[in-house]
Amino acid sequence: MxxxxxxxxxxxxxxxxxxxxxxxxxxxxxxxxxxxxxxxxxxxxxxxxxxxxxxxxxxxxxxxxxxxxxxxxxxxxxxxxxxxxxxxxxxxxxxxxxxxxxxxxxxxxxxxxxxEYLSRVRVTGAVRQPVSIPYRQGMTVLDAVLAAGGTTEFAAADRADLYRRNGDDSSSAHAVNLDRILNHGDLTTNYRVAPGDIITVPERTF
Incomplete structure (x- = not known):
């Protein structure tokens, strides 16, 4: 055993x-x-x-x-x-x-x-192609967003969020500044993702 x-x-x-x-x-x-x-x-x-x-x-x-x-x-x-x-x-x-x-x-x-589906990472919102991709060890927020084709011109890239399910079945949200990651090379919020994570990119309000 x-x-x-x-x-x-x-x-x-x-x-x-x-x-x-x-x-x-x-x-x-x-x-x-x-x-x-x-x-x-x-x-x-x-x-x-x-x-x-x-x-x-x-x-x-x-x-x-x-x-x-x-x-x-x-x-x-x-x-x-x-x-x-x-x-x-x-x-x-x-x-x-x-x-x-x-x-x-x-x-x-x-x-x-x-x-298989429990371990996928999903990217939704103001991205060019919302995707559900298999989790890979070492995958980061940037990897997932690039797999979605990047953000659209309407994206509020500085207000993205990463949602993660916790061990007690609750979920938590973590702010992701995609604008800093994509345009300034600031990887502070380029978190490594975990199976089941969801990254959402809201649209700008006009």
Missing amino acids: KIVRHVAVLLLVAVISACASGSGSLTPPPERTQAAVDDYLIGVDDMVQVTVWRNPELGVTAPVRPDGKISVPLVGDVVAGGRTSAAVAADIQQKLADFVRTPQVAVILTELRSH
């Missing part, structure tokens, strides 16, 4: 870890605890790898089907959707005990497809 938890931590940290700001002072969202990482629930379309120690022929790598199940040799269908990797591994291990002596099972998430 220690192997499962260790690999799950590595995968999830790569997907949902929030980075501190590049040269600004935006406080990253609270770190997810070990318990929260272990509680990640497998979703439909997530890619799951099942390995059985010393029995490689019983291993399988497959996406979770729409019915939330995966098929495992000897065992048959096993419910994976809505459960943790540890719970699925324990279930398979128990069922394999009828066929294999003291089986040791590991369930590893190799692709978190079900959370």
